Structure formats: structure tokens, C-alpha cells
Amino acid sequence: MNGYLLAIDQGTTSSRTIVFDAAGTILGQAQKEFTQHYPADGWVEHDAREIWSDCLALCHKALENARIDASQLAAIGITNQRETTVLWDRATGTPLAPAIVWQDRRTAALCQTLREQGHEALVQARTGLLLDPYFSATKLTWLLDNVDGARERAERGELAFGTIDSWLLWHLTGGRVHATDATNASRTLLFNIHQQCWDEELLRLFRIPSALLPEVRDSAADFGHTDAGLLGTAVPVAGIAGDQQAALVGQACFQPGMVKSTYGTGCFMVLNTGDKAVQSENRLLTTVGYRLAGHTTYALEGSIFVAGAAIQWLRDGLRLISHASETEALARSVGNSKGVYMVPAFTGLGAPWWDPHARGALLGLTRDTGIAEVVTAGLEAVCYQTLDLLEAMVADGAARPTALRVDGGMVVNNWLAQSLADILGVRVDRPVITETTALGAAYLAGLQVGVYDSLESIAGRWRCDRDFTPRLAEPERRQRHAGWREAVARVCKR
Numbered sequence: 001m002n003g004y005l006l007a008i009d010q011g012t013t014s015s016r017t018i019v020f021d022a023a024g025t026i027l028g029q030a031q032k033e034f035t036q037h038y039p040a041d042g043w044v045e046h047d048a049r050e051i052w053s054d055c056l057a058l059c060h061k062a063l064e065n066a067r068i069d070a071s072q073l074a075a076i077g078i079t080n081q082r083e084t085t086v087l088w089d090r091a092t093g094t095p096l097a098p099a100i101v102w103q104d105r106r107t108a109a110l111c112q113t114l115r116e117q118g119h120e121a122l123v124q125a126r127t128g129l130l131l132d133p134y135f136s137a138t139k140l141t142w143l144l145d146n147v148d149g150a151r152e153r154a155e156r157g158e159l160a161f162g163t164i165d166s167w168l169l170w171h172l173t174g175g176r177v178h179a180t181d182a183t184n185a186s187r188t189l190l191f192n193i194h195q196q197c198w199d200e201e202l203l204r205l206f207r208i209p210s211a212l213l214p215e216v217r218d219s220a221a222d223f224g225h226t227d228a229g230l231l232g233t234a235v236p237v238a239g240i241a242g243d244q245q246a247a248l249v250g251q252a253c254f255q256p257g258m259v260k261s262t263y264g265t266g267c268f269m270v271l272n273t274g275d276k277a278v279q280s281e282n283r284l285l286t287t288v289g290y291r292l293a294g295h296t297t298y299a300l301e302g303s304i305f306v307a308g309a310a311i312q313w314l315r316d317g318l319r320l321i322s323h324a325s326e327t328e329a330l331a332r333s334v335g336n337s338k339g340v341y342m343v344p345a346f347t348g349l350g351a352p353w354w355d356p357h358a359r360g361a362l363l364g365l366t367r368d369t370g371i372a373e374v375v376t377a378g379l380e381a382v383c384y385q386t387l388d389l390l391e392a393m394v395a396d397g398a399a400r401p402t403a404l405r406v407d408g409g410m411v412v413n414n415w416l417a418q419s420l421a422d423i424l425g426v427r428v429d430r431p432v433i434t435e436t437t438a439l440g441a442a443y444l445a446g447l448q449v450g451v452y453d454s455l456e457s458i459a460g461r462w463r464c465d466r467d468f469t470p471r472l473a474e475p476e477r478r479q480r481h482a483g484w485r486e487a488v489a490r491v492c493k494r
Contacts, residue, residue: 003021003022003074003446003451004020004021004027004068004072004073004074005019005020005021005022005073005074005075005076005077005442005445005446005451006018006019006020006059006062006063006073006075006076006235006442007020007076007077007078007079007439007442008055008058008059008076008077008078008079008168008441009080009243009246009435009437009438009441010051010055010078010079010080010164010165010168011080011081011243011264011265011437012081012084012101012102012103012264012265012266012309013033013034013036013265013309013312014031014033014034015031015032015034015051015054015055015058016029016031016032016058016435016438017029017031017055017058017059017061017062018062018435018438018439019062019063019065019068019073020439020442022446022451022452023461024433024439024442024443024461026433026435027065027066027067027068028062028063028064028065028066028067028068029062029065029066029435030058030061030062030065031058032054032057034046034047034050034051035047035050037098040106042105042106042108042347042348043104043105043106044100044101044103044104044347045099045100045101046084046098046099046101047095047099048086048088048095048098048099048164048167049094049095051099051164051167052167052168052171055168056171056230059230059231060231063231069232069233070231070232070233070235071232071233073235074236074445074446074449074450074451075235075237075238075445075446075448075449075451076226076236076237076238076239076445077237077239077240077241077438077440077441077442077443077444077445077446078165078168078169078223078237078239078240079165079240079241079242079243079246079437079438079440079441080163080165080168080184080240080242080243081102081164081243081265082102082163082183082184082242082243082244083102083134083135083136083139083163083188084099084100084101084136084163084164085099085100085136085139085140085143085161085163086099086161086162086163086164086166087140087143087144087147087150087154087159087160087161087212088160088162088167088170089158089159090158090159090175090178091158093170093171096147096150096159097143097146097147097150099164099167100139100142100143102134102135103134103266103347104133104139105347105356106133106139106142107138107139107141107142108348108356108357110133110138110141110142111131111133111356114131115131119131119205122201122202123189123202123205124279124286125279126192126193126194126199126201126202127186127188127189127190127191127192127193127199127202128186128193128277128279128285128286128287128298129186129187129189129286129287130283130285130354131189132356133348133356134303134305134350135187135188135189136187136188136189136190137188137189137190137202137206137208138189140161140206140208140212141206141207141208144208151209154209154211154212155211156211157209157211159212160178160212160214161208161212161213161214163180163184163187163242165180165181165240165242166178166180166184166214169223169224169237169240172224172227172230172237173225173226173227173237174227174230176224176227177223177224177237178214178215179215179216179217179223179224179240180214180215180216180217180240181216181218181221181241181291182196182217182218182219182288182290182291182296183219183240183241183242183245183246183287183288183289183290183291184240184241184242185198185216185288186287186288187242187287189202189206190202190203190206190213191216193277193286193287193288193296193298194277196216196291196296198210198216217240218291218293218294219239219240219241219245219249219290219291219444220238220292220445220447220448221238221239221240221448222236222238222448223236223237223238223239223240224236224237225237236445236448236449237445238444238446238448238449239441239442239443239444239445239446240441240444241441241444243264243268244262244268244270244437245287245288245289245290245299245440246438246440246444247260247262247268247270247407247408247436247437247440248260248270248272248289248290248299248440249290249440249441249443249444249458250433250435250436250437250438250439250440250443251405251407251431251436251440251462252455252458252459252461252462253270253405254272254297254456254458254459255272255274256272256273256274256276257271257272257398257399257401258271258272258405259271259272259393259401259404259405260404260406260407260436261386261389261404261405261407262406262407262408262436262437263307263308263406263407263408263409263410263411263416264307264308264408264409264410264437265306265307265308265309265312266304266305266306266307266308266309266350267303267304267385267386267408268301268302268303269301269386269389269390269393269404270287270289270300270301271299271300271301271393271398272289272297272299273289273298273299273300274297274298275295275296275297275298276298277298278298278300278396278397280392281395281396282352282392282395282396283351283352283353283354283392284300284301284351284352284392284393284396285300285301285302285303285351286298286299286300286301287299287301290444292447292455300393300396300398301351302351302352302388302389302390302392303350303351304350304351304382304385304386304389305346305347305348305349305350306346306347306360307344307382307385307410308324308408308409309344309346310342310378310381310382311324311327311375311378311410312324313344313346314374314375314378318374320374320375321371321375324409324410326375327375327376327378327379327413327416328413328414328415328416330371330375330376331372331376331379331413331415331416331419332415333372334372334373334376336376336380336480337364337374337376337377337380338366338368338369339364339366339483340362340363340364340365340373340374340376340377341362341363341364341380341381341384341483341484342360342361342362342363342374342378342380342381343358343360343363343487343488343490343491344360344378344381345359345360345361345491346359346360349488349491349492351388351389351392352388352392353388353488353492355492355493357493358491358493359491360491361487361491362374362377363487363490364483364487379415379416379419380423380480381484382410382420383416383419383420383422383423383424384423384480384481386420386423386424387423387424387481390404390424390426401426402426402427403426403427403428403429403467404420404424404426404427404428404429405429405430405431406420406428406429406430407430407431407434407435407436407437408434409434411430412434414466414468417430417466418468418471420468421468421469421471422470422471422472422477423477423480423481424470425472425474425477426470427468427469427470428467428468429464429467429468430464430465430466430467430468431462431464431465432463432464432465433463443458
């Protein structure tokens with residue numbers, strides 16, 4: 001068997017495809033940013049058709065760059081931005097409306113109503129999640145209530161719902177397979193993570209017809225084959241996981257207590273809790289880490305909505321920089337933000353605050369504040385938010401980790417990685433391959449088709465590129481964090 005694996009990594013602001021060999025080496029890749037739509041305050045939408053066409057073109061490009069043919073692939077793995085909600089026609093494969101992105105806050109009022117009615121305890125007990133617009137269920141309810149005829153058509157079984165993984169799988173298989181995996185299902189507010197099934201009581205609560213839902217499979221499973229006409233031959237689709245769970249696999253965090261943090265559009269810290277679904281007392285999320293051979297591994301997750309997106313805003317909104325790579329030199333030039341704090345609550349605050357009404361702010365500005373300080377504050381905000389997550393996990397009973405495995409596009413910035421270590425007071429380990437989200441999807445697909453025989457064989461492939469040891473004195477660390485907490489308090493509405 002050829003050991004080549006193609007990963008489709010469909011993110012919030014760009015789509016990427018990577019061809020790996022069995023050793024995890026990148027042979028070829030392709031990437032493209034796609035259009036973000038902001039039709040109203042707090043609304044974020046994507047064109048699902050653009051996402052699909054981009055992903056297909058990028059599959060061809062990555063294969064071309066790797067100088068291999070699709071017939072040489074052992075399998076395809078898919079990883080995706082989670083919670084983003086697509087509703088489409090089963091007969092034509094056409095979306096009924098723009099995809100509602102995980103960042104979208106239009107259903108904040110509905111979530112508030114459900115909380116006031118006392119439903120959050122049930123939702124958290126069944127799903128491990130909180131009542132927040134972040135998740136898929138209220139987005140789907142909104143589509144059914146606001147797209148003409150959608151609810152009636154859904155009741156008749158004419159429509160399909162899916163997160164982006166299901167949308168891509170549907171089209172890859174020529175409409176033959178409507179499925180998802182347990183990690184993506186666990187982010188919908190509709191999936192009982194203890195019984196591992198769609199929850200009938202929650203479907204009634206959110207008024208979701210069960211006929212809309214995809215079949216839930218393991219993260220490494222038979223998801224069908226691609227339509228032969230798409231890539232020139234039929235290729236097995238053998239692995240699916242939401243982006244943060246895929247990164248957990250790509251970082252080989254297979255033992256309880258291991259933790260990783262991914263820095264992309266948002267920032268997501270995930271702690272492996274083994275076969276125990278730990279319910280957080282500090283507003284973290286209990287979620288499915290991965291499900292293999294019917295066995296579920298659980299995780300605690302802290303979700304930060306804006307990380308790399310803040311740097312994108314500095315680039316595209318304020319035009320303070322022309323490329324993200326400039327941020328490292330600017331931060332080094334000043335050392336720290338000089339008391340400037342950016343709270344990037346552009347679409348509300350995630351864990352542990354969960355305030356959908358909060359909005360962004362720059363605080364601590366003086367006459368001496370310049371571009372370098374503002375950019376550095378954007379980087380430091382990522383570090384402070386990560387510390388908030390880490391402290392919440394420790395408060396929930398987790399041992400303070402000896403090391404944090406980091407990945408994602410932001411951590412190629414050495415200044416940021418060192419600042420993370422300083423502000424967390426924890427060693428930060430950066431792997432040789434920082435595209436661990438795509439790597440995790442490839443590992444899952446390879447596990448299903450026999451390229452890898454066990455999680456242990458995958459864990460043995462993890463390699464550290466560089467570690468960053470804390471240098472900041474404890475009193476200064478505490479002082480800076482106190483300033484951050486004060487800044488967050490200024491923007492919170494609750």
C-alpha cells in the first residue's frame with residue numbers, strides 16, 4: 001500500500017490541502033483564503049459553494065505539488081472549522097442560505113431565552129456544552145425559522161444539515177454519504193456525548209427534525225469513496241475530526257493530562273481526560289476528543305474566538321502591518337506592550353467568560369503609544385487568554401501541565417511562543433510540524449486504512465522543534481495578568 005495521505009484542512013478564513021507520507025513529512029500543499037461576509041453586527045457568513053470549489057481545486061493543486069497521482073493515495077482525511085452550519089437541498093446539493101459561521105452571534109437572544117427558561121443544566125449535562133450562539137443548534141433553528149419553506153421541507157426529509165465536514169463529504173462522495181464523526185457531532189448542542197447518539201429531548205428543545213441529521217461515525221472510519229470523476233480515481237475517505245480534535249491527534253496527546261493549544265483564527269486549548277467526561281465548574285467545555293473503534297476519549301476545552309483574527313484585523317482593518325510575519329520584529333523592538341491591552345472581543349468573548357455581547361477594546365493608550373505597542377498588545381492578548389483557560393482547567397481539578405504543546409500558524413513567531421511561556425509560567429513545546437490539524441486528519445485516515453497500526457506508533461513520530469522556558473519573574477507576570485483582567489472587566493456586559 002502507498003503511504004500517501006491527503007488532508008483537507010478547511011479553516012475559518014482559508015482552506016488548505018496537504019499531502020503527507022507515512023512518516024508525516026509534507027510532500028506538497030496548497031492554500032487559499034476565501035471570502036468573509038459580515039452582513040450585520042455580530043453576523044458572520046461563508047459561501048459553502050465557494051468552500052467546496054476551493055477545496056476541490058486545492059486537492060488537485062496539492063497532488064500536483066507533491067508530484068503524485070490520486071491513485072497513489074491510501075486515503076483522505078478531513079478536518080474542519082467546527083460548529084459552522086450548512087443547510088442544503090438533498091436533491092441538488094445546493095445550500096438554502098449562506099453558512100452561518102461559528103463566530104456568528106445572531107442567536108444570542110435565543111440562547112438567553114433558553115437560559116432564562118432553565119434549560120442550560122440539561123444542555124450541559126447531555127452535551128458538555130453551554131447555551132451559546134457559538135454552537136450549531138441555534139444557528140440551524142434560525143435557518144429553519146428564517147429561510148422561506150425550510151422548516152416544512154426539512155420535515156419532509158428534503159433537506160440535509162451538516163457542519164463543514166459533512167458538507168465536504170457529501171460532495172466528495174457525489175451525494176452518496178451524509179455523515180459526520182463524533183467530534184463534530186459533539187459540537188452541535190444536539191449530541192449526547194455519554195450515550196453517543198443524537199438526543200431526542202434536545203432535538204425537541206431546539207425544534208430540529210431528526211431527518212436533517214447526518215449519521216455519526218468514529219473519527220477513523222469508512223466514510224465512503226470519492227466520486228471517481230473528481231480526482232481521476234475513487235479514493236477512500238477514512239478520517240474526519242473537527243479541527244481542534246484533529247490537532248489533539250496530530251500533537252499525539254493520547255494520554256490523560258496531556259494538553260495542546262492551537263493558534264489559528266481562534267485559540268483552542270484541549271486537555272485529554274481519557275474515558276472520563278469531566279463536567280467543568282469553570283465554564284469550560286466537555287467534549288469528545290476522538291472516538292476510535294467505538295471507544296470515546298473525552299477532553300476539556302477552552303475556546304477563544306479571536307487569536308490570529310486579531311492580527312488579521314491589524315493587517316486588513318487598521319492597516320498597521322502588511323503581513324503577519326512583521327509582528328515578531330515589531331514586538332521585539334519594544335519588548336512588551338508598555339501597558340496597552342487589546343481585548344479582541346470582536347464577536348463576543350469565549351471561555352471562561354462566555355459573553356456574546358462584549359465588544360473589542362484597546363486600553364491603556366498614551367501619547368507614546370505607537371504601532372509596535374498596539375501590535376504587541378494583539379499578540380499578548382493571545383497569551384493572556386490562554387492563561388485564563390489554563391487557570392480554569394486547573395480550577396476544574398487538572399494538574400498544572402509541565403509543558404504545553406502548541407501549533408497553528410501563529411506559533412512560528414518565536415517572540416509569541418516565548419511570551420506564551422513567560423505569561424503561562426509553563427514550558428511551551430513547538431513540534432517540527434506545526435500543521436498538526438491537517439496531520440491529525442491524515443493520521444486518522446491512515447489509522448483506518450492500515451498505514452498506522454496503533455496510536456502508539458503515531459505518538460512515536462512526534463518531534464519537538466524547539467521548547468521555550470519561562471523567563472518572566474513571577475511578580476511581573478501577576479501584575480501583567482491583573483491588568484488584563486481589569487481590561488476584560490471593562491468590556492464584559494454580564
